[in-house]
Amino acid sequence: MTWTDTDLKAYKVLAACCLGNLASGFPVNSFGTVLLYVVSYLREEHGSDVRSSGVSFVPIMCTIILSVTMFTGSLLEYLLGYTWSLIGVSAVFIASLMLNFVALNNFGAIVVIYCILGYCEGVLLVTFLSTAMEWFPRKRGLAAGVSALGSGFSGFVFSAIQSAFINPWNHVPDHAPYQGYPDEKYFSQKDLLKRVPQSFLIVSAVSCVLLSIAITLVSRPTEDEKNQLVGSKLKLINSDPLLIEADYQPLKMVKSLHFWIFFIVFGLGRCDFIFMNSLSKVFGESFINNDHFLATTGAIGGLMNGCGRFAWGSLSDILGIQKTLMIQTGTLTLLMFSFYATKLGGQAMYFVWVSAIIFTSAGGFSLLPAAAMTFFGNKNSKLKIGFLYVSQGVGALLQ
Numbered sequence: 001m002t003w004t005d006t007d008l009k010a011y012k013v014l015a016a017c018c019l020g021n022l023a024s025g026f027p028v029n030s031f032g033t034v035l036l037y038v039v040s041y042l043r044e045e046h047g048s049d050v051r052s053s054g055v056s057f058v059p060i061m062c063t064i065i066l067s068v069t070m071f072t073g074s075l076l077e078y079l080l081g082y083t084w085s086l087i088g089v090s091a092v093f094i095a096s097l098m099l100n101f102v103a104l105n106n107f108g109a110i111v112v113i114y115c116i117l118g119y120c121e122g123v124l125l126v127t128f129l130s131t132a133m134e135w136f137p138r139k140r141g142l143a144a145g146v147s148a149l150g151s152g153f154s155g156f157v158f159s160a161i162q163s164a165f166i167n168p169w170n171h172v173p174d175h176a177p178y179q180g181y182p183d184e185k186y187f188s189q190k191d192l193l194k195r196v197p198q199s200f201l202i203v204s205a206v207s208c209v210l211l212s213i214a215i216t217l218v219s220r221p222t223e224d225e226k227n228q229l230v231g232s233k234l235k236l237i238n239s240d241p242l243l244i245e246a247d248y249q250p251l252k253m254v255k256s257l258h259f260w261i262f263f264i265v266f267g268l269g270r271c272d273f274i275f276m277n278s279l280s281k282v283f284g285e286s287f288i289n290n291d292h293f294l295a296t297t298g299a300i301g302g303l304m305n306g307c308g309r310f311a312w313g314s315l316s317d318i319l320g321i322q323k324t325l326m327i328q329t330g331t332l333t334l335l336m337f338s339f340y341a342t343k344l345g346g347q348a349m350y351f352v353w354v355s356a357i358i359f360t361s362a363g364g365f366s367l368l369p370a371a372a373m374t375f376f377g378n379k380n381s382k383l384k385i386g387f388l389y390v391s392q393g394v395g396a397l398l399q
Helices: 005-024 031-046 057-069 072-080 082-103 107-135 140-166 196-217 223-231 250-255 257-285 291-319 321-337 339-361 363-376 381-398
Strands: none
Touching (some): 005 082, 005 107, 005 140, 005 196, 031 107, 031 140, 031 196, 031 257, 031 291, 057 107, 057 381, 072 381, 082 107, 082 196, 107 140, 107 381, 140 291, 140 363, 250 257, 250 381, 257 291, 257 321, 257 339, 257 363, 257 381, 291 321, 291 339, 291 363, 321 363, 339 363, 363 381
């Protein structure tokens, strides 16, 4: 098999898209791990009466904003151009992350910052996803999976970085302030709490470096490159008739039955992912007295998040979108139905179920954009993915 310059450029861009999503996936994918640290910091250092249950809506809010505003990435690209829109949104994203260092003493400021982060993540996500699939027109599931893998791995990478920096001593929550709620505990150790704001500066620096590399390498294919990609043997996996594009106009797509079927399926699947991402550690704290184990489970969950996006996206290139969705949703239903039993099974069962649920639910992140471009065509890809992604916001509201 001969590798052309276009083939090599396609894989370089795919790697850049994965890297960009890794850098920008922090707000939604890592908040569950640092939630208890942030709440403990607010309570112990600034006298706030906020509770973990009252903060768990933050990643849900990010998801809603991310989902319902994602399509505006098309408008920004039209106004600023492809590269400058990426640079501008990335700059706002990094600045917002850094603001956590000084704003972490005010819960209202945290909410505003995460609204901005959610918007930026959505625009960056749809840009990198659509770009990756344009370079791989006959491997859309794989391209979406690899690109979304970066966003999934962000939970693994940033959770590990923040947990290692904030709590290297493996302190456990030791303060139960509410009678009648003995399982609701918070950290009170001063050496741990003072590190919470500083951890956001580290995250900002890492994200800045990764986004800079991604923006330098990423670009959309030219018309000549698109023609070469369609005929390249590297891109041909099967002869699925769904690869013959209809190129629906966005409004026509919204009126189609397939759109609403996908909308409902992806929206409901998002509920499971949000629950695991925002509350699985809080649930684990109720019967597992080992913070390092829970942080490690969250980090491995981030790893499973990325692997699941790649695996389910690749499987859809082989089986097709519909069959893959049937397998994914059926498996997820069984796992969620039995999750509460992990209280009886202990640490081992909790670890396996959290990993399996995140791995399975993560498939929606690669199947959704692949479905949008496979069923409805390449034109206006950001708008089409953005419209279908609104289902994620609806799913977050149902949560």
